[in-house]
Amino acid sequence: MPLDSKTTGFKYIGTRPDRPDGIDKVTGKARYGADAYASGMLHGVMVRSPHAHAKIKKIDASKALALKGVKAVVTRADFPTGLEGEDWNIQENCMAGEVALYDGHAVAAVAATSLLLAREAAKLIEVEYEVLPHVTDVDEAMKPGAPAIRAGAADYSVPEGLHPNVMRYIEYGHGDLDAGFAAADLVMENTYKTEAAHQGYIEPHACLAQLGSDGKGEMWVCTQGHWFIRRMSAAVLGIDVANLRVTPSEIGGGFGGKTTVFVEPVALALSRKAGKPVKMVMTRSEVLRATGPTSSSSIDVKMGMKKDGTMTAAKVTMRMQGGAFPMAPIDSALDCAFSCYNIPAVHHEGYDVLANRPKQAAYRAPGSPMAAFATESLVDEMCRALKLDPLKTRLKNASREGTKASFGPTFPRIGLVETLEAALAHPHYAAPLGPNQGRGVASGYWMNWGGETSVSAALGEDGSVTVSVGTPDIGGSRASMALMAAEALGIPYENVRVNVVDTGSLGVNEPTHGSRATYATGLATIEAVKQISTKLCQRAADKWGIPAEAVIWEDGCAKPSGPNAGEFPPLAIGELAAEMGGTGGPISGHFEATPSGHGGSFGTHIVDVEVDPETGYTSVLRYTVVQDAGKAIHPAYVEGQFQGGAAQGIGWALNEEYIYGADGRLQNTVFLDYRIPVASDLPMIDTVIVEVPNPGHPYGVRGVGETGITPPLPAVANAVHAAAGVRLRSLPMSPPRILAAIKAKG
Amino acid sequence: MRYHTPATFEDASAIAVAASGVTRFLAGGTDVLVQMRADIVTPDDLIDIKHIPGVKDIVQEDDMCWSIGAAVAGAELTAHEGLCADWPGVIEGMGLVGSTQVQGRATLIGNLCNGSPAADSVPALAAAGAEVSVVGPKGTRQVKVADIPAGPGRTTLAKGEVISGIYLPPRGKGGGDAYLRFIPRTEMDIAVVGCAVNLRVEGDKITEACVVLGAVAPTIVVVEDAAKALIGSTLDAKALDALAAAASAACRPINDKRGTIAFRTDVAGVLARRAAKIAYDRARGAK
Numbered sequence A: 001m002p003l004d005s006k007t008t009g010f011k012y013i014g015t016r017p018d019r020p021d022g023i024d025k026v027t028g029k030a031r032y033g034a035d036a037y038a039s040g041m042l043h044g045v046m047v048r049s050p051h052a053h054a055k056i057k058k059i060d061a062s063k064a065l066a067l068k069g070v071k072a073v074v075t076r077a078d079f080p081t082g083l084e085g086e087d088w089n090i091q092e093n094c095m096a097g098e099v100a101l102y103d104g105h106a107v108a109a110v111a112a113t114s115l116l117l118a119r120e121a122a123k124l125i126e127v128e129y130e131v132l133p134h135v136t137d138v139d140e141a142m143k144p145g146a147p148a149i150r151a152g153a154a155d156y157s158v159p160e161g162l163h164p165n166v167m168r169y170i171e172y173g174h175g176d177l178d179a180g181f182a183a184a185d186l187v188m189e190n191t192y193k194t195e196a197a198h199q200g201y202i203e204p205h206a207c208l209a210q211l212g213s214d215g216k217g218e219m220w221v222c223t224q225g226h227w228f229i230r231r232m233s234a235a236v237l238g239i240d241v242a243n244l245r246v247t248p249s250e251i252g253g254g255f256g257g258k259t260t261v262f263v264e265p266v267a268l269a270l271s272r273k274a275g276k277p278v279k280m281v282m283t284r285s286e287v288l289r290a291t292g293p294t295s296s297s298s299i300d301v302k303m304g305m306k307k308d309g310t311m312t313a314a315k316v317t318m319r320m321q322g323g324a325f326p327m328a329p330i331d332s333a334l335d336c337a338f339s340c341y342n343i344p345a346v347h348h349e350g351y352d353v354l355a356n357r358p359k360q361a362a363y364r365a366p367g368s369p370m371a372a373f374a375t376e377s378l379v380d381e382m383c384r385a386l387k388l389d390p391l392k393t394r395l396k397n398a399s400r401e402g403t404k405a406s407f408g409p410t411f412p413r414i415g416l417v418e419t420l421e422a423a424l425a426h427p428h429y430a431a432p433l434g435p436n437q438g439r440g441v442a443s444g445y446w447m448n449w450g451g452e453t454s455v456s457a458a459l460g461e462d463g464s465v466t467v468s469v470g471t472p473d474i475g476g477s478r479a480s481m482a483l484m485a486a487e488a489l490g491i492p493y494e495n496v497r498v499n500v501v502d503t504g505s506l507g508v509n510e511p512t513h514g515s516r517a518t519y520a521t522g523l524a525t526i527e528a529v530k531q532i533s534t535k536l537c538q539r540a541a542d543k544w545g546i547p548a549e550a551v552i553w554e555d556g557c558a559k560p561s562g563p564n565a566g567e568f569p570p571l572a573i574g575e576l577a578a579e580m581g582g583t584g585g586p587i588s589g590h591f592e593a594t595p596s597g598h599g600g601s602f603g604t605h606i607v608d609v610e611v612d613p614e615t616g617y618t619s620v621l622r623y624t625v626v627q628d629a630g631k632a633i634h635p636a637y638v639e640g641q642f643q644g645g646a647a648q649g650i651g652w653a654l655n656e657e658y659i660y661g662a663d664g665r666l667q668n669t670v671f672l673d674y675r676i677p678v679a680s681d682l683p684m685i686d687t688v689i690v691e692v693p694n695p696g697h698p699y700g701v702r703g704v705g706e707t708g709i710t711p712p713l714p715a716v717a718n719a720v721h722a723a724a725g726v727r728l729r730s731l732p733m734s735p736p737r738i739l740a741a742i743k744a745k746g
Numbered sequence B: 001m002r003y004h005t006p007a008t009f010e011d012a013s014a015i016a017v018a019a020s021g022v023t024r025f026l027a028g029g030t031d032v033l034v035q036m037r038a039d040i041v042t043p044d045d046l047i048d049i050k051h052i053p054g055v056k057d058i059v060q061e062d063d064m065c066w067s068i069g070a071a072v073a074g075a076e077l078t079a080h081e082g083l084c085a086d087w088p089g090v091i092e093g094m095g096l097v098g099s100t101q102v103q104g105r106a107t108l109i110g111n112l113c114n115g116s117p118a119a120d121s122v123p124a125l126a127a128a129g130a131e132v133s134v135v136g137p138k139g140t141r142q143v144k145v146a147d148i149p150a151g152p153g154r155t156t157l158a159k160g161e162v163i164s165g166i167y168l169p170p171r172g173k174g175g176g177d178a179y180l181r182f183i184p185r186t187e188m189d190i191a192v193v194g195c196a197v198n199l200r201v202e203g204d205k206i207t208e209a210c211v212v213l214g215a216v217a218p219t220i221v222v223v224e225d226a227a228k229a230l231i232g233s234t235l236d237a238k239a240l241d242a243l244a245a246a247a248s249a250a251c252r253p254i255n256d257k258r259g260t261i262a263f264r265t266d267v268a269g270v271l272a273r274r275a276a277k278i279a280y281d282r283a284r285g286a287k
């Protein structure tokens, strides 16, 4: 794609104006998923399995249906049969068929005239179960004798002799591993484990759905991507996508967890059966039990290093359970495992395993934090053993432009070296530490994404511009789009309005995921508004009676390109817009593509912790995020992404975990016991924005949303080691575990 | 569900006596309403005691004893200078409950009667020797706070009994108390271990002591051996070691999602040492 890139001399890019959606959000006017109402609306409530694994023998809804005000009950029998592949997985996850596969798996749903009544009715639906043996731990699930969750569902990649819970197997690498390890002065190998963590978005899933007997429907929904919701809901229900119009609400966080469906197709099914709109809003417990947390993982890493820190070879074996469904992110985890380093010989192996847990969903850089925990912990252990500076060692081996990446391709211009150099030079790295305090560092990577994108821009009669995008605004993207449109057109930021529009208004857009919105929607926005300026140049040329090529667009005005073009005063966008009805009609621009010039982002984090040696309590004292943004369009929101990633990573490292009882039921289904850091648990998180422009974006943008969660897990573990003298290779590093390690060390 | 707003504790008790189903008194509601929403408890009769005259009063009686109404919220206690000066440990226990919002509603008696072994205000109340007055079908009785808890979610109150007020003894000379809890975060969490120490000094010597643990057994544990370890000492290293050992020995905890047996047992000793030092400093500062 030919793009005339501009990476310096910006007027609007890099400034920090107020976000256009800010006032509505802080005054409570913004409408979220649960804020929609329709006349005659019913409330839907799900009936969920209390068992980790159980055959559904009978569902009797007669008592519920006998209640006045109960309008419909649906079970799997109300959904079409014959779905295949991921469509079947999604349908099965939204509503269990013959077997409930995890604690919280939906088995039926009811719609009634009030929420209280619907909850009452849900309790009256009698489900007869035959409890089956279950398994929730990834290593246990692969052992002989573990209950087979879906025998025969493994794909062609799985070698013979493995447990039927292994769904996929991946193996790849390059270089001579044996020679690499032989050349090393130190070879270390360890096993690391991470627990499942939830995105913890503040807004539970919610939708208002309407589906008629004619198969036409509408839905208002809290999601990161309404075209995904449309496609998945249509597939689960067996209707045409064009017949379902989906409008996204404002969104209270997603982090990847809102790129798929849970209640949405069920609300549509209830609506179709009851003939009324149906609203469904999850409770927090439902969110924790039945939406998609991350996979949990068990990882073996082996690395060879010379005395001077040169890495000679590395090998990783990754076992991940992604719930009772395939597609745990072993691929991206393996790709990220050694991505930071230029290692002559690398080998990757991955097992995608089933367990009786909810279907995993994306969470910020899916798989990469787990991989980083293993690799970056091991690198730290080796630096300790060889008495090497951990940042300088990383710098010595760092991937840079031209490095053959551990996952195959050759890196284009990337910014890892710049983040390491900035971290080394940062005063934080040299600051003194007190007793029981320690410092850890780690780096991380995410490849980012482009994806299907369609954007329209329309010129108003006064010269202001409306941009219609299909990527919900999770982290301030309206502001970033408006800045890019303003820059490209040379008009004030305030004169651009960005709307997130429904599925009926644009071509297909992938969700706001993969750190793609500022990159891909931004690129499309720039291209769409450039079509407006091109058309305006034509109108000016017509007016002046000169060829369009002799007109340029500058500072929001059409101008003759030079003295030879003629002497005409500039025509401002407002003047041209005011008369566009008479000069050829409305003016708009549209751009659609699947841009693939996204650039990966590397980050390096520094963290200081203090560990109470008597209780194992860890407090995070100081935290610095250094990350390559390519170009920070709105630096405050880039910093926000850096800080958010660090905060979530600290939580995952220290206290967040899915705790299953011996009965396979989730024990911590509320925020009291699913321990996300509270504000007072965190220091102010410092940020350093490194800008190594991405050649694939007109202004150099790389995605920044995900990389920030990759270094914290190992960075905190490395800091805990430095502070307490103990190495924690299992997450979370909760106080009982740290104290036990301290006691074991003696 | 029937919602009642009796005007006297006698009426409140009578409603509860007459009720045949699930009954709950409603003070701040920060336990009751949460349990209702989570389908843990659905009362048939909900008896709101906040309309009874005097339930919001904090009064220091002539004998310097403190009388605290049944609906006084945490925020009112932490803002009360006299109480904070006399019983800082009790107040810091209650002050740890929840967040600013929860503090606006939550009460001492609700914390006590909810019956959680991890309730944050109960160890310090028991260590202080606090008492409650109980109104019931058979009249009114005074009960030590330490005798109310019966097990997780259970109290020794009989059907129809309601607590009308709580009393903290006169502080007297040379007294100091403290409460510490362990949580893995900084707030909005439930005690994994709690420890209250109340003591009195003459000069540098401890003459009276009471040590109470929370969250390490089905109810709070009054640790007599820990008190013995303190009494007669000047909180020297030997006394602290004995205190910690006694506290750990008194634990009968469980392994659960919030902590392990080994962790709770260890940390009980650690918190006992730390709380004793704070109480000791307060007692000497107050002499």
Ligand SMILES: Cc1cc2nc3c(=O)[nH]c(=O)nc-3n(C[C@H](O)[C@H](O)[C@H](O)COP(=O)(O)OP(=O)(O)OC[C@H]3O[C@@H](n4cnc5c(N)ncnc54)[C@H](O)[C@@H]3O)c2cc1C
Residues within 6 Å of the ligand: B023, B024, B025, B026, B027, B028, B029, B030, B031, B032, B033, B034, B049, B070, B096, B097, B098, B099, B102, B105, B106, B107, B108, B109, B110, B111, B112, B113, B114, B118, B119, B120, B121, B161, B162, B163, B164, B188, B189, B190, B191
């Ligand atoms: C977000 C949040 C955080 C919390 N954090 C903590 C914490 O850190 N530490 C902690 O200990 N607790 C915590 N709690 C629990 C709760 O806030 C406390 O237990 C509080 O003190 C309860 O008081 P209340 O007045 O709200 O009780 P209510 O909910 O009104 O009542 C609780 C129980 O006491 C009974 N009861 C109330 N009044 C009387 C009476 N006069 N006589 C007899 N029985 C009575 C009720 O029937 C009920 O069973 C938290 C709760 C929430 C929602």
